[in-house]
Amino acid sequence: MLRCLATLLLVLTLCAAIPCAAHAQEERVTMKFHGPDVSIPELTVLDGAQPRIVLDVTGVxxxxxxxxxxxxxxxxxxxTSAYRRVGGQVQVVIGLRQPPSHYTISTFYEVFGDTLAFVVIVEPRGDSPQQRAAPHKSP
Incomplete structure (x- = not known):
């Protein structure tokens, strides 16, 4: 049986509240799961009346x-998060203000021993690194 303690540390970094010059419109949710058998979260982005990002993690x-x-x-x-003891699954749902087509959604993760740090980054479309670089100069 899996002996895995999973803990979700929700660290929301709102660049509106914490200055972040390079990514002024970016918001992040960082989740840390602990245990040797935790899977990399499966991410689904859903549109509709309640646009959201859904993460499913197994091995909990x-x-x-x-x-x-x-x-x-x-x-x-x-x-929101829900734990299903049968199957050892955790589901995390992140609500979006606008339909997903308004955003660029990216993720990354790092593994440190028995800890998986998984980050979801949401930024408005049109706020790409190339567009953030230097202001456009008129001739």
Whole structure:
């Protein structure tokens, strides 16, 4: 049986609240899962009346994160999580203010021993690194 303690540390970095010169419109949710058998989260982006990002993680045998947290971000609204003991699955849902087509959504992860740090980054479309670089100069 899996003896995996999974903990979700929700660290919302709102660049509106914390100055972030290179990525002024970016918002991040960082999740840290602990345990030797935690899977890389499967990400699904859903449109509709409640646009959202859904992350499914397996290999979890205990869960102690809050079921809901209001984010009140410029792009992110709410974060919810649910634990299904059967199958050892955690589902994290991140609410979006606008349809997903308004955003560039990216992820990255790092593994440190038995810890998986997974980051979801949401920024408005048109705020790409090339467009953030230097202001356009007229001739």
């Amino acid at each position: 045998d205990r869960w102690n994160a809050p079921a809901q947290q209001d984010l009140d971000g410029q792009h992110l609204t709410r974060l």
